[in-house]
Amino acid sequence: MTLKDEPYMIDMLSHPVVSGLIVMAIIGALTYKLRFVDVSGLISAFVVGFTVWYTGGVAAFTLLLFFFVSAGIATKYKYKTKAKKNLAQEGKGRRSWRNVFGSGIIPMFFSIGIYLTSILTSDPFYPFAMFGGYVGAVATTAADTLASEFGVFSTSKPRLITSLRRKVPRGTIGAVSLLGEGAALTAGFAIGMICLLFALVAPGWIPVYNPTQLWMILPLAVLTAFIGCNLDSLFGAVFQNRYVCEICGAITDKEFHCQYETKYIGGFKRFTNAHVNLGSSGMGATLGVVLGAGLFVWILGGLFFWLVVSSSN
Numbered sequence: 001m002t003l004k005d006e007p008y009m010i011d012m013l014s015h016p017v018v019s020g021l022i023v024m025a026i027i028g029a030l031t032y033k034l035r036f037v038d039v040s041g042l043i044s045a046f047v048v049g050f051t052v053w054y055t056g057g058v059a060a061f062t063l064l065l066f067f068f069v070s071a072g073i074a075t076k077y078k079y080k081t082k083a084k085k086n087l088a089q090e091g092k093g094r095r096s097w098r099n100v101f102g103s104g105i106i107p108m109f110f111s112i113g114i115y116l117t118s119i120l121t122s123d124p125f126y127p128f129a130m131f132g133g134y135v136g137a138v139a140t141t142a143a144d145t146l147a148s149e150f151g152v153f154s155t156s157k158p159r160l161i162t163s164l165r166r167k168v169p170r171g172t173i174g175a176v177s178l179l180g181e182g183a184a185l186t187a188g189f190a191i192g193m194i195c196l197l198f199a200l201v202a203p204g205w206i207p208v209y210n211p212t213q214l215w216m217i218l219p220l221a222v223l224t225a226f227i228g229c230n231l232d233s234l235f236g237a238v239f240q241n242r243y244v245c246e247i248c249g250a251i252t253d254k255e256f257h258c259q260y261e262t263k264y265i266g267g268f269k270r271f272t273n274a275h276v277n278l279g280s281s282g283m284g285a286t287l288g289v290v291l292g293a294g295l296f297v298w299i300l301g302g303l304f305f306w307l308v309v310s311s312s313n
């Protein structure tokens with residue numbers, strides 16, 4: 001190689017298509033080897049990951065990677081203990097294309113939104129609002145995953161989100177615990193901190209353009225994670241198909257439990273956990289857009305109203 005060729009090589013490597021392909025290949029090989037995904041999950045993760053890398057930039061991609069890796073670790077964490085208690089993900093915890101698209105499709109949509117608004121407008125308001133939606137969707141999904149994977153280790157019995165006085169068995173659809181809520185908040189905080197770090201160290205890699213947006217990003221991540229995760233439990237408790245295990249009494253979305261067929265007791269039969277997740281990440285994204293557009297007052301006002309109404313009952 002001559003000196004003249006060298007800058008060209010660097011140029012080529014720094015092109016988002018080339019760098020994206022290299023990064024996806026490395027991460028894909030690693031996660032497949034770690035058994036985070038099956039083949040269909042690997043292919044769909046490539047589609048989502050590459051699109052986000054190309055359109056949303058390195059920071060947006062890093063958030064997705066954080067979710068992907070922490071979800072993988074959380075699922076593998078004490079997998080055997082969870083499996084024994086019928087609390088584990090199926091397929092040895094390997095995510096398939098359904099899981100990957102279920103948690104990745106809305107972030108991908110908003111990532112494309114970041115790209116389009118940043119080339120079509122010169123107003124930093126729009127790409128940041130799109131980024132707010134992106135962060136909201138990822139934070140909700142990450143919070144929900146970590147809350148359900150770690151929440152099952154809660155030493156006190158969880159309560160049902162639709163009637164908080166009622167204690168229910170671990171793993172029940174719509175069950176919430178303090179440990180789970182803590183995990184959700186931690187996920188949101190971690191995502192917000194990653195954003196802050198990028199905004200301060202590599203501002204060109206994140207669609208945060210002014211100090212106001214910089215101040216907003218951490219509370220936005222924490223709020224969307226917390227609210228989105230609880231909305232997920234609420235949607236689950238209200239809409240999701242529910243079956244009761246006649247052996248152990250657990251209420252689950254599985255048609256088999258304790259090696260016996262379970263009995264259908266409520267919810268919409270075709271409304272599965274994947275639909276719930278899609279719905280809540282959509283709500284998390286919407287909330288993120290609202291917050292990103294600077295409408296914090298609305299949200300805080302709404303929360304205040306809800307607290308007043310619910311405490312007067």
Ligand SMILES: [Zn+2]
Pocket residue numbers: 086245246247248249250257258
């Ligand atoms: Zn059972």
